[in-house]
Amino acid sequence: MSNAFSLSFLLTGLLASVPVAQVRPAINDAQQIVEEGQRRAATTSERYSGLLQSFNADGKTSEKRWMFERIGSHGKSRTIIRFTEPAEVAGVALLIVNHPERASDQWMWTPALQRDRRIALQDRSARFFGTDFSFEDLEERVAEQYDYTLLAEEPLAGAATWKIGAVPKRTRSSQYSKQTMWIRKDDYVTVRIDSYVKDQVVRRLQSTKILTVQGIPTAHELEMTDLPRGSRTRLALEKVLYNLPLKESDFTVGALRR
Amino acid sequence: MRLLLLLSWPHARRHLLRTVLTTAGVVLGIAVFVGMYTANQSVLLAFSQTIERIAGKTELQVTAGEAGFGEDVLDTIQSSSLVRVAVPVIEAVVDPQLRSEGDLLVLGIDMTGDRSLRDYDLDSGDEAIVDDPLVFLAQPDSLIVSKDLADRNGLSVGSRLPLQTADGNKNFTVRGIMRPEGLATAFGGNLAIMDVYAAQHMFGRGRTFDRIDLALAPGATIEQAEKELSTLLGPGFDVQAPAGRGRQAEAMVAGYTMMVNISSVFALFIGMFIIYNSFATAVTERRAEIGILRALGATRGQVRRVFLTESLALGLVGSLAGLVAGAIIARGIASAISNLVGELYGVANQATEVATDPLVMAVAIAIGMLTSVVAAAIPARSAARVDPIHALRKGSHQVFSAEESRLRMVIAAGLALVAAASLLASESRLLFFAGYACTIAAAVLVGPTLTVRLTRALRPLLTRIRAVEGALAADSVIQAPRRTSGSVAALMLSLALIIAFGGMARASYGSIVQWMDAFLNPDLFVMPSQRLDVRTTRFPATMAPEIASLPGVERVQMFRNNRIMFRGKPAMVAALEMNSVRETGRSVPVAGNVDEMYAKAAAGTGVIVADIFSQLHDVHLGDVVEIPAPYGTLALPVVGIVVDFVDQQGTVFVDRSVFLEYWHDDTVSDFRVFVASGADLVDVRQRIIERFAGERHVFVLTNDEARQYVLRVADQWFSLMNVQIFIAVLVAILGIVNTLTVSITDRRRELGVLKAVGAVRAQIRGAIWLEAATVAVIGLVLGALLGAINLYYLLEIVQRDAVGLRLDYQYPTGTLLALVPIMLGAALVAALWPSEAAARRSPVEALAYE
Incomplete structure (x- = not known):
């Protein structure tokens, strides 16, 4: 089973889960909780339009809009993000090919130069185009590559949650030494992830405005905060649709140029 | 105390x-x-x-000469487990079109991976590198500039900066300003950063990179990575630490x-x-x-x-x-x-x-x-x-004893013999330089004796100019050779250097003009820059048929030059269309048969090398030249050696087909256009400019303009001579002032007596001026003689140690003649104060001195 969680997955519905109405036996094992959350969020494809807002420490903001499309499921999906606004970046497209066993491959299309380029994702801790997400945050990560520990059960923003610690296994290289996740008990949506470097929280992802789309609870607002920098990036999802009849051929470098 | x-x-x-x-x-x-x-x-x-x-x-840089290499090389390097990060780089030196700014070094980098190698921090601390990195990548006109450059030119984020590109002058947008430290201070702060793929486009580089910079994976050593990457990439690539490029x-x-x-x-x-x-x-x-x-x-x-x-x-x-x-x-x-x-x-x-x-x-x-x-x-x-x-x-101490003079001459003769023997007996460079030093020392030792003899020879001339003053001037030098020896020696050395440089300049000009007549004979040169030396911007080969189709154009030749390393030393590869060049070039080879040379080179079965290359690398006719290239090692015999000044490091001429095979690069450094007989040169030039107007930036130089450019660069090379001439004038003035000051002090009583017996001030002044002129003339004569020998030594050094340039010995008579008024003028300037001091001194005071 290729259970995974990632920003890319977050963008595609990590925070979604099946309705609570589907009653299952109580789960107390952290690994099982994570896997169940991902199982519930599994879809074959997705499309949404997003509004990305970055706020730096001085309060300066920038906005971009994109159209997001994904085909495939966790760990072996392909994603295309096409920027639509502002005019300076309109037409720029990003193809992300996720692999279960290694870092994703990424290509970028720049219409002004009429050419594609492979993005060298060697420094995975680098920020993703000035946002507060790092390139590593974009990767889909296999659940088995982490050791999970149920740390506590506590309420968060009015909902009961499991507080789970995740430590990358020795085979997994990561900029983060550990992560702490809060997963809602009612719908298995992950509503917060704190990422640590040594013992310091460096990034915090919070998910809000959870609405059900095609039966899948989906966070419509995600906010990543870079705590040392004091900056944050907010992603608002609109017109979310799952399980669309998308074609594999539309998720290639050739298709990126179209 | x-x-x-x-x-x-x-x-x-x-x-x-x-x-x-x-x-x-x-x-x-x-x-x-x-x-x-x-x-x-x-x-x-x-x-x-x-x-x-x-x-x-x-930690390591991968290069393959100036031509760079294809983008696929990046994947190969990134596939190595020893490499943590590998990023492509393009460097271009461009004219920023800003008043009072020199050249600007534009560094094309891949911002998505490069930050782990270089620190691009902006003025505002740890803010993002540019206002919006995505805009920076999406817009090919994006630039990050150093704060120094921004401050000097009033640039801020959003400002427009015109730069010369392959497509003409383009306005770029400043999207970030780097703090004035580290990277931003490179190239004297005249630095701009742009996206590497935009740089490829702007500077006509196709899909190539100049080099790849990399950092190693944890635990990997530089030696391991160097070895693995060299094996992976082949002999055409250099894998070395940045200091190696230095x-x-x-x-x-x-x-x-x-x-x-x-x-x-x-x-x-x-x-x-x-x-x-x-x-x-x-x-x-x-x-x-x-x-x-x-x-x-x-x-x-x-x-x-x-x-x-x-x-x-x-x-x-x-x-x-x-x-x-x-x-x-x-x-x-x-x-x-x-x-x-x-x-x-x-x-x-x-x-x-x-x-x-x-x-x-x-x-x-x-x-x-x-x-x-x-x-x-x-x-x-x-x-x-x-x-x-x-x-x-007074005065007696200024005379050399006969014994001292003899000893000087004996030592000088011994040194001269050693110098002569070192030239004849051995090929050793150490002995050659020892001989050079002995020659200079011998000249310094014989200087005082020659000064006396020359002054004796000059005495009749001096007395003819002014009977009393001339005799006084000559006797003053003859009676006190020690007084003038230092000045004369300094002058002699100074002038010997000028003469040698002058000789080198003359020989070089002669050779360059001959070369230009034979080889640099197209009517027009179509170039991406006004400067012949700029190789960072190139043309696509597709322009050749377009130029050839213009009315009045008879022939177009594609020329491509590319810096390489040969046996660990820099050299140049020039790709020519040999079949076409054999019909237009009139180059007579130093070695080899002209017809056979061009035929073999055109067939891709041989290379022609410049005489400079032959001398510097000890490569002769028939020797096989092996040049590691990105797509194999070029190994061809030398089929001809020609005099050439394309590059001071020496050039290897290959047929264009050979270059394409080993470098996979069809871009062109410049097009050489031959105008049809009867066609108007100015019209053809205009047609070429108009054909590419708004599409590409082309500079069209006429043959005369290209020649002037080459000669101007040669002039710059010899501009050091002007510094030497200036120093020689200072040496002359200071030396002569010193000599005359002692002279008038020593002869204070003598001058006082002369005034007491009726000599007028003008006569005293005249005597001092003539003495100054005598010192200058002796310095000139000795400098001219030593210069003749010095020129021989310098030409040898130029040929065998420095540039590999075989230059004919031609004494620079013009330079010597030009020095005569300069040195006499300097002597007169130097004599102004001492002559006035001597002329105005009261005879009573002078006679009472003792």
Whole structure:
């Protein structure tokens, strides 16, 4: 089973889960909780339009809009993000090919130069185009590559949650030494992830405005905060649709140029 | 100490001008040496700093000559487990079209991976590199500039900056400003960053990179990675630490460095003679005082110590001031040398800092003080030794004894024999340079004897010009050769260097003109830049048929030059359409048959090499030249050797098909256009410009303009001679002022008697002027003679050690003739003050002197 969680997955519905109405036996094992959350969020494809807002420490903001499309499921999906606004970046497209066993491959299309380029994702801790997400945050990560520990059960923003610690296994290289996740008990949506470097929280992802789309609870607002920098990036999802009849051929470098 | 206060301090105060002149001798000597050396070092420092600052945390760099390599190489390197991060780079030196700004180094990098190698921090601390990195990548007109450049030109985020690109002048948008440290200070702060893929487009690089910078995976060693990547990539690639590129740049300018070092050593010798002469003058002028002191009971040791202490103090003051003046000279000429080196070698550098080497500073101070002490000690010792009565007598100490003169001549003859033997007996370069040093030493030793003989020969001419004054002037020099020996030696060395440079310039011009007649004969040159040396922007080959189809164009040749490393040294590969060139070139080979040479080269079964290349790399007709290229090792026999000046490091000419096969690069450095007979050159030129207007930036140079450009670069190369001429004039003025000052002091009584018996001021003035002119003429004659020998040595060095250029020996008569009025003028200027001082002195005062 290729259970995974990632920003890319977050963008595609990590925070979604099946309705609570589907009653299952109580789960107390952290690994099982994570896997169940991902199982519930599994879809074959997705499309949404997003509004990305970055706020730096001085309060300066920038906005971009994109159209997001994904085909495939966790760990072996392909994603295309096409920027639509502002005019300076309109037409720029990003193809992300996720692999279960290694870092994703990424290509970028720049219409002004009429050419594609492979993005060298060697420094995975680098920020993703000035946002507060790092390139590593974009990767889909296999659940088995982490050791999970149920740390506590506590309420968060009015909902009961499991507080789970995740430590990358020795085979997994990561900029983060550990992560702490809060997963809602009612719908298995992950509503917060704190990422640590040594013992310091460096990034915090919070998910809000959870609405059900095609039966899948989906966070419509995600906010990543870079705590040392004091900056944050907010992603608002609109017109979310799952399980669309998308074609594999539309998720290639050739298709990126179209 | 009491003696010092009693003798030295009052003398210095009373004869302030003399003290200043003596110190000026030290200042000039040290300044010339330090200035020349430091300027050159500053240029080399600028190279290494630019490379080091751009390299950042780069541990290894992969290059394949100037042509670069395909993008696939990046994947190969990134696939190595020893590599943590590998990022592509393109470098281009462009004209920023800003008033009072020099060239701008544009660094094309891949921002998505590059930040782990280089620090691009902006002025505002840890803010994002640019306002919006995605916009930076999406818009090919995006630039990040250094704060220095922004401040100087009032640029801020959003400002527009015009740059010269392959498609003409384009306006770029400043999207970030880097803090003035680290990377932003490379290339003297004239640095801009752009996206590497945008740089490919803007500078016509196709889908190639200049190099790949990389950092190693944890645990991997540089040696391991170097070995693995070299095996992965093949022999056409260089995998080395950034410092290695610095060494390449140094190797590129090694010939130039050697010539400047020779100039520096000459400057040092000249400086030593100036210092010696200044001190010898100052001490001998006070010989009478020494006599009085000795008569009053001062011991010889006391007298010697006084002068040694005084000379040490003045030597120190003069040396320190010389260091400052040297730094000013270095600053003044470093940027000129920097530009020259950039134009000659295409090496990006911007010398904005003066490289003050503490060791050189210490050596300079030591030389200044030591020479001052030696210069003071010799006359002080002899003055302290002689009987006080003799010491009080004027002039006798200025004569060389017959024994001393004989000894000098014997030693000089011995040195000359060693020099001759070193030339005839061995090919050893060490012996050659030893012989060179012996020649110079011999010339310095025979200088005083020749001075006396020449003055005797000149005496009839001087008396014909002015009977009394001429005789007085000639006798003054003949009776006191020691007085003039230092000045003459300094002048001789200075002029010998000018003559040698002049000879080199003349021979070079002759060869360059011959080469241009034979080889540089197209009517028009279509280039991406006004400068022939700029290779960072190139044209696509598809332009060739477009130019050929224009009315009035008879033939178009594609020319491509590309810097490579051959046997660890820089060289140039030039790709020509040999079949076409054989019909238009009239190059007569130095070795090989002209028809066979072009036929084999055109067939891709041989290469033609420049004579320079042959000399520098000891490659001869029939030898197989092996050049590692990105797509295999080119191994072809030399089928012809030609005289060529395309590059100072030597060029290997290959057919264009061979270049395409081994470099996979079809871009063109310039197109050479032959106009059909009857067609108007101006019209054809205009048609070419109009054909590409708004599409590409093309500069069309006529043959005359191209020739002028080549000659202008040659002029710059020899512009160092102007510095030497300026130094020679200073040497002449200072040396002659010193000589005349001692002369009129020594002959104060004689001049007083002359005035008492009716000599008018004009006669006294005339005698001093003629003496000055005599010193200048002797300096000229000896300089011309030594220059003839010096020219031989320098041409040998140029051919065998520095540039590999075989130049004909042609004595620069024109340079010598031009020096005559300059040196005579300098002599007259130098004589102004001493002649007035002598003419205005009252005879009573002069006669009462003793």
